[in-house]
Amino acid sequence: MRFIFAFLTISLLFSCSKNKIEKMKPWGFYYDSNFPAPVYTFQNNTVEYSRFLLGKELFFDELLSSDSTVSCATCHEQAHGFASHNSAFSAGVNNQLGTRNSPAIFNMAWNPSFMWDGGINHIEVMPIGPITNPVEMNETMQNVVQKLQNSQKYRKLFKDAYGSEYVTEQNMLRAFAQFLSMIISDKSKYDKVKRGEATFTAQEQSGYNLFQAKCSQCHTEPLFTDYQYRNNGLDASFTDLGRGLITQNTADYGKFKVPTLRNVELTYPYMHDGRFFTLNQVLDHYATGIVQSSTIDPLIQSGIPLTNTEKQQLIAFLKTLTDYELMSNPWLMEPHY
Ligand code: HEC
Numbered sequence: 001m002r003f004i005f006a007f008l009t010i011s012l013l014f015s016c017s018k019n020k021i022e023k024m025k026p027w028g029f030y031y032d033s034n035f036p037a038p039v040y041t042f043q044n045n046t047v048e049y050s051r052f053l054l055g056k057e058l059f060f061d062e063l064l065s066s067d068s069t070v071s072c073a074t075c076h077e078q079a080h081g082f083a084s085h086n087s088a089f090s091a092g093v094n095n096q097l098g099t100r101n102s103p104a105i106f107n108m109a110w111n112p113s114f115m116w117d118g119g120i121n122h123i124e125v126m127p128i129g130p131i132t133n134p135v136e137m138n139e140t141m142q143n144v145v146q147k148l149q150n151s152q153k154y155r156k157l158f159k160d161a162y163g164s165e166y167v168t169e170q171n172m173l174r175a176f177a178q179f180l181s182m183i184i185s186d187k188s189k190y191d192k193v194k195r196g197e198a199t200f201t202a203q204e205q206s207g208y209n210l211f212q213a214k215c216s217q218c219h220t221e222p223l224f225t226d227y228q229y230r231n232n233g234l235d236a237s238f239t240d241l242g243r244g245l246i247t248q249n250t251a252d253y254g255k256f257k258v259p260t261l262r263n264v265e266l267t268y269p270y271m272h273d274g275r276f277f278t279l280n281q282v283l284d285h286y287a288t289g290i291v292q293s294s295t296i297d298p299l300i301q302s303g304i305p306l307t308n309t310e311k312q313q314l315i316a317f318l319k320t321l322t323d324y325e326l327m328s329n330p331w332l333m334e335p336h337y
């Protein structure tokens with residue numbers, strides 16, 4: 001059974017090409033019944049197709065950056081679980097690089113906090129971070145609102161979504177929250193196995209058993225993160241203080257939010273600084289590369305011994321977390337008018 005909070009009404013459609021997509025399946029905020037209740041509940045921001053559409057338009061629009069070269073999608077690519085691939089750091093305006101790897105974006109309605117260090121605590125303020133970050137989109141919220149106000153297309157989209165052509169920062173952020181929340185990954189093979197619609201191969205099942213024994217305390221099912229900040233033994237001293245930057249507490253130095261492992265096959269490179277490019281490297285790290293430090297997580301202090309066979313089994317299991325439907329979901333693709 002799936003929870004269906006909102007449906008698309010066909011009357012909202014206004015273009016032929018979209019018609020085809022929208023007839024494919026119901027649109028809305030629905031998710032696997034094994035998932036816990038989401039954190040974001042759309043309070044004062046009732047789910048509406050027009051709001052989702054506005055959020056999507058904003059997500060793909062370079063207009064939101066100071067020189068109109070960078071959109072959210074520049075760093076968050078659908079084909080890679082809305083993460084960046086190939087490079088550890090992705091370039092913002094003027095090809096400037098940040099210091100952290102772009103994380104995957106899906107199941108955001110379950111996030112109690114955002115960013116590797118949890119520095120942002122609500123989905124409705126989340127986009128302010130990248131828009132105003134000088135090495136990402138380098139804009140001011142005031143300018144963005146003005147640019148949208150000057151656009152006929154956006155005046156119409158805001159009117160459809162929030163009843164007024166007058167563009168406000170709050171409505172813009174609420175539309176973003178709708179789109180971000182609607183990127184849901186719950187159709188991997190793992191989910192199908194859990195729902196009794198598929199079965200693991202023997203190798204995947206062995207990997208799953210290993211995963212539950214050695215990884216799931218931190219990468220907790222079904223979202224594959226416990227949303228805690230932990231140090232998984234990457235460095236002896238910290239160039240990036242992680243959670244410590246936010247709390248200023250030495251006990252948090254070098255701790256980062258446990259990332260989800262859904263779609264991990266496609267979200268390389270890995271870790272907050274993108275230091276590992278393959279899952280093999282990640283498992284080598286856990287097996288033989290753990291570095292001691294003052295804040296290392298007790299669960300990982302003595303490493304996680306893994307034979308080569310076990311590594312292959314774990315990787316086979318991790319690949320069952322890939323949600324191919326998400327990567328090709330037409331609802332989430334760049335809009336073309
Ligand atoms: C230049 C690349 C870049 C651009 C452009 C960009 N992001 Fe990001 N995004 C990142 C990086 C890097 C992080 C991690 C930052 C950190 O942890 O400090 C991130 C983090 C996030 C997160 C948090 C995910 C989580 O699990 O905590 C969300 C959501 C997000 N971005 C959405 C957006 C939206 C919406 C936009 C457009 C308004 C955007 N991003 C533009 C690179 C980018």
Ligand code: HEC
Pocket residue numbers: 211214215216217218219229230231232234255256257258259260261264267269270271272273279282286297299300304314
């Ligand atoms: C003590 C908690 C803990 C345990 C146990 C643990 N991890 Fe992690 N894992 C983390 C943290 C924290 C990060 C992010 C660290 C960073 O970037 O600084 C991470 C990152 C990862 C990443 C990178 C994901 C990405 O998107 O960058 C993968 C893959 C991963 N772990 C797989 C595993 C596997 C497989 C196991 C079991 C063999 C495991 N982890 C056990 C805490 C843990």
